[in-house]
Amino acid sequence: MTVVSPPPLVRIRPARGWLGLRLGELWEYRDVLVMLATRDIKLRYKQTALGIVWVVLQPLVAGLIFTVIFGRFAGLPSGGHPYVLFVFAGLLGWNLFAGILQRAGNSLVAESKLISKVYFPRLLIPCAAAAAALVDFAVSLGVMAVLLTWHGVWPGWWLALLPAVTLLTLMLAVGISLWISALNVRYRDFMYALPFLIQVWMYATPVVYGLELIPERWRALFSLNPLVGIIEGNRAALLGGGDAVLSLLLIPALATTLALATGAWFFQRVERDFADNL
Amino acid sequence: MSDPVIRCENLGKHYTLRHAGVRPGYRTLREDLLHLPLRLLAAWRGGGREEEFWALRNVSFEVRSGEVLGIIGRNGAGKSTLLKILSRITAPSEGGVDLSGRVGSLLEVGTGFHPELTGRENIYLSGAMLGMRRHEVRTHFDEIVAFAEVEQFLDTPCKHYSSGMYTRLGFAVAAHLRTDILLVDEVLAVGDAEFQKRCLGKMEELSRNGRTVVIISHNLGIVQALCSRCLVLKEGRISHQAAATAAVQFYLAQGAISEETNVFRLPSSTDPRQAVIKRIEVSNWDATPNMLSAGPLQLVVDCALAAGHKGASLLLGVYDMLGNRVLFLDSTVIAGFSFAGHGNTQRVTIRLSRDFALRPGSYALNAALLVGGRIEHHIQNACRLEIAPGSFFETGRAPDSPVYVRQEWNVSTSA
Numbered sequence: 145m146t147v148v149s150p151p152p153l154v155r156i157r158p159a160r161g162w163l164g165l166r167l168g169e170l171w172e173y174r175d176v177l178v179m180l181a182t183r184d185i186k187l188r189y190k191q192t193a194l195g196i197v198w199v200v201l202q203p204l205v206a207g208l209i210f211t212v213i214f215g216r217f218a219g220l221p222s223g224g225h226p227y228v229l230f231v232f233a234g235l236l237g238w239n240l241f242a243g244i245l246q247r248a249g250n251s252l253v254a255e256s257k258l259i260s261k262v263y264f265p266r267l268l269i270p271c272a273a274a275a276a277a278l279v280d281f282a283v284s285l286g287v288m289a290v291l292l293t294w295h296g297v298w299p300g301w302w303l304a305l306l307p308a309v310t311l312l313t314l315m316l317a318v319g320i321s322l323w324i325s326a327l328n329v330r331y332r333d334f335m336y337a338l339p340f341l342i343q344v345w346m347y348a349t350p351v352v353y354g355l356e357l358i359p360e361r362w363r364a365l366f367s368l369n370p371l372v373g374i375i376e377g378n379r380a381a382l383l384g385g386g387d388a389v390l391s392l393l394l395i396p397a398l399a400t401t402l403a404l405a406t407g408a409w410f411f412q413r414v415e416r417d418f419a420d421n422l
Numbered sequence: 423m424s425d426p427v428i429r430c431e432n433l434g435k436h437y438t439l440r441h442a443g444v445r446p447g448y449r450t451l452r453e454d455l456l457h458l459p460l461r462l463l464a465a466w467r468g469g470g471r472e473e474e475f476w477a478l479r480n481v482s483f484e485v486r487s488g489e490v491l492g493i494i495g496r497n498g499a500g501k502s503t504l505l506k507i508l509s510r511i512t513a514p515s516e517g518g519v520d521l522s523g524r525v526g527s528l529l530e531v532g533t534g535f536h537p538e539l540t541g542r543e544n545i546y547l548s549g550a551m552l553g554m555r556r557h558e559v560r561t562h563f564d565e566i567v568a569f570a571e572v573e574q575f576l577d578t579p580c581k582h583y584s585s586g587m588y589t590r591l592g593f594a595v596a597a598h599l600r601t602d603i604l605l606v607d608e609v610l611a612v613g614d615a616e617f618q619k620r621c622l623g624k625m626e627e628l629s630r631n632g633r634t635v636v637i638i639s640h641n642l643g644i645v646q647a648l649c650s651r652c653l654v655l656k657e658g659r660i661s662h663q664a665a666a667t668a669a670v671q672f673y674l675a676q677g678a679i680s681e682e683t684n685v686f687r688l689p690s691s692t693d694p695r696q697a698v699i700k701r702i703e704v705s706n707w708d709a710t711p712n713m714l715s716a717g718p719l720q721l722v723v724d725c726a727l728a729a730g731h732k733g734a735s736l737l738l739g740v741y742d743m744l745g746n747r748v749l750f751l752d753s754t755v756i757a758g759f760s761f762a763g764h765g766n767t768q769r770v771t772i773r774l775s776r777d778f779a780l781r782p783g784s785y786a787l788n789a790a791l792l793v794g795g796r797i798e799h800h801i802q803n804a805c806r807l808e809i810a811p812g813s814f815f816e817t818g819r820a821p822d823s824p825v826y827v828r829q830e831w832n833v834s835t836s837a
Contacts, residue, residue, distance in 0.1 A: 156521070157514070158514050158515055262511070263527065
């Protein structure tokens with residue numbers, strides 16, 4: 145004889161106040177996350193004729209253009225490393241961050257059809273988009289490895305910092321994306337502001353230039369941008385060492401906690417109205 | 423009898439309507455920023471021009487395990503809203519629902535399908551979306567494929583499927599959903615007759631196995647065949663609740679004298695600067711809705727006009743079911759009159775002569791409001807007119823004539 149467990153009870157009530165994250169439910173629907181992320185990845189490689197070539201080429205070309213313009217012509221300092229490695233290490237972290245913002249930020253609007261037809265925790269949608277962006281990151285990491293080998297640079301033990309910095313990037317980007325994706329549902333013109341926002345943010349972050357370019361007295365203020373620590377952390381992990389990197393990671397860590405907590409709070413507040421607004 | 427598995431208490435859902443033509447909730451940041459000072463001012467003065475609309479109100483019912491409950495009602499009666507609340511797609515504004523057991527909802531065929539993915543990939547994707555675990559899909563995979571009859575096309579992207587194959591595959595995945603409660607929208611309306619029959623068979627099988635099914639449908643035949651009990655929704659409320667056949671009969675009887683037939687109401691509040699037709703009511707001269715052929719007929723049109731609107735005129739067209747215009751009423755040309763707005767509603771009453779009559783049957787009414795010769799508001803199919811067979815000009819008969827005209831007959835003998 146089988147023991148029948150009591151049936152799960154679903155309570156539907158008006159959406160007011162803090163309903164909690166319902167982590168148990170997220171776990172219950174984990175297959176949706178996996179399937180959505182897999183679908184995004186498959187589509188990315190199926191729909192573009194060049195497939196994986198495109199994913200390799202995009203950051204590579206961007207890196208080369210920056211190398212020529214900022215490294216050669218403008219002669220920006222690159223902390224003693226070949227400029228191409230310097231900029232590529234920066235772009236690696238930046239592209240992961242910006243990629244998640246872009247994909248996850250628009251994810252709810254993109255999935256509006258699904259949202260109006262079936263229930264699952266909506267939080268899984270931006271998370272799946274972020275997971276799909278990780279695959280691009282992995283490909284770029286492969287390109288980085290080739291570049292490092294080519295220039296004979298070996299970061300040594302510093303490399304152990306990379307997973308931590310990547311995790312931090314991922315969580316920060318997801319936290320911000322929760323805000324963006326939910327705002328996108330409410331304010332449909334927000335998506336036009338997003339690329340501009342990302343563009344400005346990139347130049348406010350030492351991606352194509354080094355932190356030493358910023359005057360000493362402004363540097364503390366400048367480092368309030370959590371991406372400063374993240375990009376510097378990426379460089380330290382990939383190129384081996386840097387000054388006071390660990391202290392630079394303090395602000396990204398705080399920002400991540402703040403972004404995730406407030407993002408989750410805002411998201412669950414507006415989540416149940418998505419279907420009415422899409 | 424078992425405990426109810428769905429307990430719905432005082433459920434209500436309201437939408438806030440903004441100005442006409444804008445969907446509820448849809449906003450732009452630009453608009454909100456621009457209107458912020460105005461809105462603050464309006465709030466400070468007390469009350470803006472937002473209007474609440476209850477799509478559903480005071481809805482309470484219970485469904486017991488193994489029951490198949492049908493929900494019927496006209497368009498806009500709140501059927502879809504109710505199903506969306508039950509399936510947790512949207513949240514209620516008041517009241518609540520308790521569902522005990524795993525809940526699955528089928529609001530469309532092929533939920534989550536992506537045309538670029540293959541049949542195999544879509545089976546797993548759709549299964550996950552509907553709430554199936556991966557191993558469940560794997561267990562039923564062969565059954566799903568057999569039910570949908572797509573064996574040879576499993577690795578073909580679904581965009582190359584015929585619509586029949588697409589529908590079959592979509593339903594096949596859903597049919598293997600092993601939930602205790604299944605919420606179904608009118609998905610059965612698609613597909614060919616043969617496939618519909620198999621879908622119906624599957625639904626019957628589900629309820630025989632003790633699953634609880636809630637289904638909304640326009641197809642009263644399906645409702646009577648499948649459901650044990652039925653709710654009739656009207657204007658967001660339950661107007662009747664009975665065994666399926668009785669409920670369908672109630673619904674049909676109610677439909678024949680429905681208000682919606684002879685009345686048009688502009689669904690939302692509007693920009694006060696616009697000239698609009700707010701309401702049209704077609705009735706008997708004594709304002710009762712039962713209109714008889716050759717009985718007196720009256721049209722009452724409420725027009726909202728702002729102070730600046732001068733020289734307004736009204737056009738009304740009555741069309742038969744084949745789309746032929748049988749009657750055209752023009753306030754300026756025929757009645758020789760126009761009217762002006764003073765920032766309030768102008769009520770125009772048109773009484774049709776008793777010397778002419780519409781034949782019994784259904785008609786559609788189109789209406790247009792013109793200001794200074796320009797069309798400001800045009801309503802296609804504003805409402806339906808039901809003209810019942812009546813007495814032919816007090817003779818007690820209804821002759822088979824395309825046009826009814828009051829007539830006088832005289833016989834005289836010529837010399």
